[in-house]
Amino acid sequence: MNLQQNFDLASVTTFHIPARARYYASYSSVNELKRLLDMPELRSLPVMHMGGGSNLLFTRDYPGVVLHSDIRGINFHPDPQNDTVVYAVAAAGERWDSFVETACRAGYAGIENLSLIPGSVGAAAVQNIGAYGVELADRLHSVEVYDTFSAEVVELPRERLAYGYRQSLFKQPEVAGRYVVTAVTVRLSTLNDFHLDYGPLRELSGNPALSPADVRRRVIDIRRAKLPDPDVEGNAGSFFKNPVVDKAKFHSLLGEYPDMPYYILSDGDVKIPAGWLIEHAGMKGARVGGARVYQRQCLVIVNTGSAVGADVVALSRKVQEEVMRVFGLELHPEVIFI
Numbered sequence: 117m118n119l120q121q122n123f124d125l126a127s128v129t130t131f132h133i134p135a136r137a138r139y140y141a142s143y144s145s146v147n148e149l150k151r152l153l154d155m156p157e158l159r160s161l162p163v164m165h166m167g168g169g170s171n172l173l174f175t176r177d178y179p180g181v182v183l184h185s186d187i188r189g190i191n192f193h194p195d196p197q198n199d200t201v202v203y204a205v206a207a208a209g210e211r212w213d214s215f216v217e218t219a220c221r222a223g224y225a226g227i228e229n230l231s232l233i234p235g236s237v238g239a240a241a242v243q244n245i246g247a248y249g250v251e252l253a254d255r256l257h258s259v260e261v262y263d264t265f266s267a268e269v270v271e272l273p274r275e276r277l278a279y280g281y282r283q284s285l286f287k288q289p290e291v292a293g294r295y296v297v298t299a300v301t302v303r304l305s306t307l308n309d310f311h312l313d314y315g316p317l318r319e320l321s322g323n324p325a326l327s328p329a330d331v332r333r334r335v336i337d338i339r340r341a342k343l344p345d346p347d348v349e350g351n352a353g354s355f356f357k358n359p360v361v362d363k364a365k366f367h368s369l370l371g372e373y374p375d376m377p378y379y380i381l382s383d384g385d386v387k388i389p390a391g392w393l394i395e396h397a398g399m400k401g402a403r404v405g406g407a408r409v410y411q412r413q414c415l416v417i418v419n420t421g422s423a424v425g426a427d428v429v430a431l432s433r434k435v436q437e438e439v440m441r442v443f444g445l446e447l448h449p450e451v452i453f454i
């Protein structure tokens with residue numbers, strides 16, 4: 117728990133864009149978190165909680181305190197009532213992918229499709245990370261939080277967390293800042309019941325010997341081929357959410373663009389891949405200053421090395437304008453602007 121002043125955030129965010137926080141501290145227990153929140157010099161300042169910094173774009177210096185969870189620990193608890201179920205508990209400060217790797221190594225299925233997603237366990241629960249047909253909310257049992265209103269640690273069951281596509285209770289403006297995630301419990305399975313419906317994972321189905329580690333390996337290969345490594349070219353994964361349109365708009369788009377990929381949702385609405393829209397709006401490789409639309413997956417904006425926050429903001433606006441002009445669709449950032 118060391119409080120640092122005028123802290124450079126470039127090294128703790130995956131965009132690696134320069135910005136400073138007035139104060140920065142990490143904590144490795146709830147007690148340390150409480151002590152930080154009670155420090156007189158910090159009490160009057162805005163506070164933000166940061167996990168792996170993989171979904172944030174600082175557009176200017178932050179005038180408050182950035183707190184980073186370094187609470188560690190991963191444990192497995194077999195369900196006494198059902199011997200095919202295992203509850204896996206990970207502390208908020210664990211790297212999400214270390215949790216997935218540990219679970220897959222132990223032979224438990226459920227989160228292997230979420231391999232290699234950058235960020236921390238705590239942020240994963242806030243963001244409801246998702247990939248290859250699985251969202252964390254599908255596997256989540258409960259989230260342990262520190263409630264800054266009551267100064268107590270409480271367990272929130274999934275039903276209370278208002279999960280949706282990249283959405284959760286923690287992101288609702290009326291609740292924002294109240295809860296700090298301290299641990300996440302997911303429900304895993306000892307049966308190898310995988311979710312392999314998604315495009316390039318389909319080729320794995322029908323193999324009775326398939327293990328969670330095999331699926332993980334394939335997911336890692338797919339992601340490495342398409343997505344830039346933040347340690348090489350700074351980025352925050354998908355910059356935009358995939359827009360959801362109603363049936364009428366979908367049919368009019370499909371009439372015009374018969375090759376457009378899409379996913380039909382359970383309520384009949386249709387999700388259109390923003391990456392495809394951006395590419396077909398002619399923005400593949402577009403640049404502003406040091407920011408560029410990544411060629412292999414246009415949903416990602418990369419920092420080619422010298423980008424500042426304003427470059428990324430300007431490029432993202434340009435992308436939104438072009439997609440609106442060509443397709444009449446509004447793109448909403450998935451990345452959180454600070």
Ligand code: EPU
Pocket residue numbers: 246247248249315342343352353354355356357358377389390391392393395411412413414415450
């Ligand atoms: N596509 C293009 N051009 C592009 C990008 C995509 O034509 O530049 C097409 C692809 O060919 C494919 C379709 O669009 O037919 C979908 O692409 P992809 O499978 O890469 O998935 P996505 O919808 O673009 C979402 C998530 C990703 C996640 C993948 C895989 C969102 C915002 N993004 O992307 O999540 O890894 O599915 O499940 O939902 C992230 O959130 O950071 C992230 C990387």
